[in-house]
Amino acid sequence: MSTAATGINKDVKQDRNWIKYVWDQYSVLFALIVLVIFASILSEHFLSVANITNILRQVSIVGILALGMTFVIILGGIDLSVGSILALSGTVVMAAQVNYHSSVIVSIMLGLLCGVLIGLINGLMVTYGKITAFIATLAMMTIARSLALYYADAGAISGMNSLYAKIGNNYVLGIPIPVIIFAVMVFLSYIVLEKTVLGRHIYAVGGNSQAARLSAISVFRVTITAYLICGFTAAVGSIIETSRLNSISTSTSGNMYELDAIASVIIGGASLAGGRGRILGTLFGVLILGVLSNIMNLLNISPYLQGVVKGLIIVAAVLLQKRD
Amino acid sequence: MSTAATGINKDVKQDRNWIKYVWDQYSVLFALIVLVIFASILSEHFLSVANITNILRQVSIVGILALGMTFVIILGGIDLSVGSILALSGTVVMAAQVNYHSSVIVSIMLGLLCGVLIGLINGLMVTYGKITAFIATLAMMTIARSLALYYADAGAISGMNSLYAKIGNNYVLGIPIPVIIFAVMVFLSYIVLEKTVLGRHIYAVGGNSQAARLSAISVFRVTITAYLICGFTAAVGSIIETSRLNSISTSTSGNMYELDAIASVIIGGASLAGGRGRILGTLFGVLILGVLSNIMNLLNISPYLQGVVKGLIIVAAVLLQKRD
Amino acid sequence: MLLEMKGISKSFFKVNALNQVQFNLNAGEAHAIVGENGAGKSTLMKILAGIHQPDDGEIILRGKPVTISSTNVSKRLGISIIHQELNLIPHMSVAENIFLGREHRKGGFFSDFGSMVRETKSLLESFDLQLDPNALISSLSIGEQQIVEIAKAMSMQAEILIMDEPTAVLEEKEAQKLFELIHQFKSKGVAIIYISHRLNELKRFCDRITVLRDGQFVTTLSMEGLTEREIANLMVGRELSDLYPDKRQRFGDEILRVERLTRKRNFEDVSFSVRRGEIVGFAGLIGAGRTELVRTIFGDWQPDAGAVYWKGKKATFRSPLDAVQAGIGFATEDRKRTGLFLDLGVTQNVSVTCSGKVSKWSFIRRKLERQFVEQKINELNVKVHKRTGPVKNLSGGNQQKIVLAKWIASDSELFILDEPTRGIDVGARKEIYEMISRFAAEGKAVIVISSELPELLGLCNRILVMHHGKIKGELDHTVANEQNVMALATGL
Amino acid sequence: GCTEETASKPSVETKVSPSADATSAAGAAGEYTIGISLPSADHGWMGAMVANAKAEAEKHKNVKYILYTAKDPAKQTSDIEDLITKKVDAVVMLPMESAALTPAAEKISKAGIPLVVIDRAVNTESYRTYVGGDNYGIGYGDAKYLVEALKKKKGKPAGKVIEISGVPSTVTDLRSKGFRDYIKDYPEIEIVATQPGDFTREKALKATENILQANKQIDAVYSQDDDMTIGIVQAVRDAKRDKEMFIVSSGGMKEIYQMMKEKQLPEVIVSLTYAPTMGGTAVNMATKILEKKGLEGFWESSIPHHIVLEATPVTPENIDQFIKKDSNY
Ligand SMILES: Nc1ncnc2c1ncn2[C@@H]1O[C@H](COP(=O)(O)OP(=O)(O)OP(=O)(O)O)[C@@H](O)[C@H]1O
Ligand SMILES: Nc1ncnc2c1ncn2[C@@H]1O[C@H](COP(=O)(O)OP(=O)(O)OP(=O)(O)O)[C@@H](O)[C@H]1O
Ligand SMILES: [Mg+2]
Ligand SMILES: [Mg+2]
DSSP states (O other), rough: HHHHHHHHHHHHHHHHHHHHHHHHHHHHHHHHHHHHHHHHOOOOTTTHHHHHHHHHHHHHHHHHHHHHHHHHHHOOOOOTTTTHHHHHHHHOOOOOHHHOOOOHHHHHHHHHHHHHHHHHHHHHHTTTTTOOOHHHHHHHHHHHHHHHHHTTTTTTEEOOOOOHHHHHHETTTEEEHHHHHHHHHHHHHHHHIIIHHEEEEHHHHOOOOHHHHHHOOOOHHHHHHHHHHHHHHHHHHHHHHHHHHHEEETTTTTTTTHHHHHHHHTTOOTTTTTOOOOOOHHHHHHHHHHHHHHHHHTTTTOOTTTTHHHHHHHHHHHHHTTTT | HHHHHHHHHHHHHHHHHHHHHHHHHHHHHHHHHHHHHHHHOOOTTSSSSHHHHHHHHHHHHHHHHHHHHHHHHHHTTTTTTHHHHHHHHHHHHHHHHHHSSSOOOHHHHHHHHHHHHHHHHHHHHHHHSOOOOOOOHHHHHHHHHHHHHHTTTTTEEEEOHHHHHHHHOOEEEEEEEEHHHEEEEEEHIIIIIIBBBHHHHHHHHHOOOHHHTTTTTOHHHHHHHHHHHHHHHHHHHHHHHHHTTEEETTTTTTTHHHHHHHHHHHHTTTTSSSSSSOOOHHHHHHHHHHHHHHHHHTTTOHHHHHHHHHHHHHHHHHHHTTTO | EEEEEEEEEEEEEEEEEEEEEEEEOOOTTTEEOOOOOTTTHHHHHHHTSSSOOOOOEEEEEEEEEEEEOOOHHHHHTTTTEEOOSSSOOSSHHHHHHHTTTTTOTTTTTTHHHHHHHHHHHHHHHHTOOOOOSBBBBGOHOOOOOOOHHHHHTTTOOSSSEEEESSSTTTHHHHHHHHHHHHHHHHTOOEEEEEEEHHHHHHHHHEEEEEEEETTTEEEEEEEEOOHHHHHHHHHHHHHHHGGGGGOOOOSSSSSEEEEEETTTTTEEEEEEEEETEEEEEEOOOSSSSHHHHHHHTTTTTOOOOEEEEEEEEEEEOSHHHHHHHHHHHEEOIIHHHOOOHHSSSSSHHGGGGGGGTTEEEEEEEEEHHHHHHHHHHHHTTTOSOSSSBBBGOOOOOHHHHHHHHHHHHTOOOOEEETTTTOOOOOOHHHEEEEEEEEHHTTTTEEEEEEOHHHHHHOOEEEEEEEEEEEEEEHHHHHHTTHHHHHHHHTOO | OOOOTTSSEEEEOOOOOOOTTTTTTTTEEEEEEEEEEEEESHHHHHHHHHHHHHHHHHTTTTTTEEEEESSHHHHHHHHHHHHHHTTTEEEEEEEESTTTTTTHHHHHHHTTEEEEESSSOEEEEOOOOOEEHHHHHHHHHHHHHHHHHHHHHHSSSSSEEEEEEESSHHHHHHHHHHHHHHHHOOOTTTEEEEEEOOOOHHHHHHHHHHHHOOOOOOOOOSOOOHHHHHHHHHHHHHOOOOTTEEEEEOOOOOHHHHHHHHHOOOOOEEEEEEEEEHHHHHHHHHHHHHHHOOOOSSSSSSSOOOEEEOOEEEEEETTTTTOOOEEEE
């Protein structure tokens, strides 16, 4: 009798799960599609190749940051310092080029190194120092920004190297290089998170760090790696930002990017409690915010009101996912 | 034999607890005292009445915000929207005075109402909408700021009412009114949090919301009340901010105040996990940040480096508390 | 009759927790409810406490039908409950916890600490316990916390007092005190509903007993003349002995030896050894330190003194990773908290300990992984339809099997199983016992920790009994019985 | 809003850009869309700039405008791209940062859209017209007034001066440079402290409060912006030192004008200003470029490449000329 009951249960559950599965996986994509349809109806400019290219290029920086943020959030952490890492890494890159006449390659390497290092310190504070991620990365946000400001006297450092500027501004096969970099990063993040042992372990630690530890996962190493990846992506973002503008402005570059990145990840279906989230979800989240901002611009909505719309969309997106 | 063992344990625990108690309660105060001593040695100007008055007046706004934040953090939540609430409430107050010629009292009432309302919405999103506090208040941060910007075209609204300006600038018995308001708010918050049933319920919900529910505490009501209080304090902060300069600048007022408020509360010994924190701790946390910023200015430390010091102090303060 | 529950049914997402259950209670009586894990005892009580609403059935209190729609209503009707799990606020004082939700007030808003502390003091004195009403809960031991829970329930001056396994974490002395109090309450006309897995307690003060099985009402009997064995048989619904497989007698080499292992405040001076093919049981009351011991062996915690020898060589496991690489598997006692990744799928849960085997250059080979996991869960007869659905949707028994599958997949040579059958129905239990026996037959060693004595007696070749962090004795299965194990476990 | 150059007379460098004629093929007196990209207003001057630009655009019946504001240079670059996508006929841009927006400026001109740059420069010549204020002149002029006032006050050009500077940018740099270039001839004038007030009242208030604590004798304050001056005045009054020092300021804001008129203490002896009305001027220039019109009084029939507005000193003596009831700044 009891086994029969369980059998039935399972079937019912199965059905519900199937619907839930589709919804879980595609509710963000669905939202994105709805948004795109609306946008195309509302503005004739929207569905042009040039505009789509624009949107993609515009989201590429925050998008790349959001990829790293996805790792950290799935792990159950958060990284408020990515915007400041972007500013500091950018400062390193531009300073290397301008003040030390480094080659483009060397300066990029230094910038990436800077990002990875800060990620490492974040990871150490969280694991070794047992400081809540929010506080540790909040402190790092202040510190990294401050170092950049100090170095450049809160001003901008402008580059002269036109080769470097090409990264941010040129096209390959008609696609802007930042978009290509973003695509490559999406692909790599997807592979790492979904196909490798490390990715599995990140989900495991985020899902239940106690169980992960007792299942012979080095929570320490996994955590550090996740923050490291996040620092790295922030540095990649800084390469695009600085090459696009051929300068870094230490006081404004990267300001509030962390919040946009976090919002994208959450809209993409991840949970701040950890253990849940997908790279493709984040990609859709990023695109939703990008399309939203673009269409509001195209429709000439007061820039001051755009925040209201954005806030409401975040709430709506999170509410949609809540049904479980 | 067995009881003896427990007995010994208990004594040890008792001892440890006593030391731990003193440390817990006074480590922040201790840090503050050390800081003050250092500051007095480093700058002869530090220990003057005028300068202390200065510091107190400077911290009063973020301090009041931090009081409300203490409620929310003890509850296990967070409120990223306080800075924006300050801007929007301030806009309401100034707009009422300037554009609708309201009396000072009416305009203040409207401003407070605005803060309370936003707090209510935050609370509803968290309880009823089951949205993580971080995301709900992040969205609110964007929305409230946006509304203020829209109303004032991102500019400032300047008042003409010199009575209103007195609130921010006058003295009673040689003490600036903002400091008096801050003191009163500290006292009230202390009473509410430590002496009233509501306060105890906030601790209970933050400590173990499941247990709180089983003890017939209305988690819903307590949560909403905490966010409401936080909105209210942000509005009180806005009264001081606007009356001090008799204007509100919708784009800059309150920017990043939330982070300072959160940092103060955490330095004061609260835990983002909820259930722990004290009003006096928050007060000391606020003063530490205030003294720190003041002494760095007095010593003419580059304002751009001050972030580094601040970040390090936050980390140090949290590390100090970690020993348990 | 004070209380009557008729035809109560309750299901959670189609899991029938209660099915047409009836129950009645007289004033001044102590009424025991027994049943296996998951029989529905707590659920029935939670309905009385207003936490769950029944799907069907009625509750008649003092002759009038009532609807208990919330914990508040329950309190007002004079029902108070000690929950199975502790429900205290860690950073608040004893007094505040006791009066949580019904604080004494001054002037409507203010908490009257003084009077609450005074009342708490007298309340605790009736327990003969020197607990400081101002002490923080987080500074108390589990047993002391339980006393706070009991004091809290008792201070409510209820007419019906429900106790869901109150003695699970209590010392013998404290338990005695509780029984005295129960007698006092009874004489004042308070009715008591008492749930416990320690069947020997029931005879001491219970007047009647109600047996539940699989959410069904079995019977209500007078306590008089009932033996423990009869109660147990009623609970399970069959003779207990046929649950357990035959025991092997021939063992291989020693695989694990622990010498004078000590971890302050948890256990001290623990020495024992385990051989291949052997099933060693650890008995003891809750809080005896068994979990701490095995977690230390597993490298999760570090010992203060003593040594662990693995296959004859001294081993230092700095983390579970080291222990797993050496060949130890550890299924924890709390599968939800420390065993499973509830949001992840079956495949991911099982393959987490053996990612090396199903990956190449750190890349997971999906197909290989699927086949591998498939094979393991077939071995264990786990019933899942969908490998990728979150394991939180599986039934408790199947969840437990996933935990075990994870360790089988890792090719462990020693399995440490902490409460392997907690919350598992009889059928699944039998399968797990058979699996444990199969491990032993394959020349692997097994350490089983269990709070259920019959399980240890039925399964193990040898039983080590712990009390207060020390091994009090070792009993071969040929001589072990409930009495002598219990005697050692209670430190008599 | 007022859009004619009454407050500031244009001093014009005529330098016809090579790209000037290639652009604006749309023909005269058609319907035009002008894209306006500004930093989000972080202080009153910028707010007034936004309002003035909008007001001017609304005056022209044949002009529609699209206004974007940005918080950081990357966002402003994106905004520019959106404007190019929308095929606006002209762009008016106030670059957040000179270097960072240079690539964006080049993109605009490559798209064949005439660009009018306001206030802050870009590091390229490929814009159609620049309309800006003489920031160097502001610093220089403030210094001049400061020296004169010190002479009057102390009998010789000597004293302790503090500086509250703006957000780091070319504007701030030029104002600082102009100021220092002038006073370097007076070795007895000492700048005892300089702190950024970031063009906001709150920051300036706090910075001044702290400086006042650390310096017991201050003769004068150089404020790079009137919005900050309000905070400075507040701090000085709080410290009850409003007779001790005077202020030379910049920016031109009606609250400061009011102070001058009422001779409130601490004394603001001058505010050198080029008005935010240049937002309106820029929109007007863009319109004229599109309509292929020239400036009145110019022989040349096209708009100059570079227009620099003179920094006008507003002092208590000439204050009545500048106070206007309807001014929003
Ligand atoms: N909130 C819930 N959601 C889903 N299922 C539940 C819930 N509470 C109880 N159950 C299920 O209902 C059944 C009965 O559980 P209950 O806690 O009443 O058992 P019990 O007899 O108290 O067992 P134990 O002796 O282990 O305490 C179990 O199968 C359990 O998994
Ligand atoms: N310091 C502590 N804080 C909180 N919980 C504790 C603490 N020490 C022990 N416990 C809990 O008390 C219970 C019993 O402790 P312990 O694990 O030492 O006993 P055990 O002999 O392993 O008993 P069992 O395995 O039967 O629960 C466990 O649920 C454990 O989680
Ligand atoms: Mg139970
Ligand atoms: Mg245990």
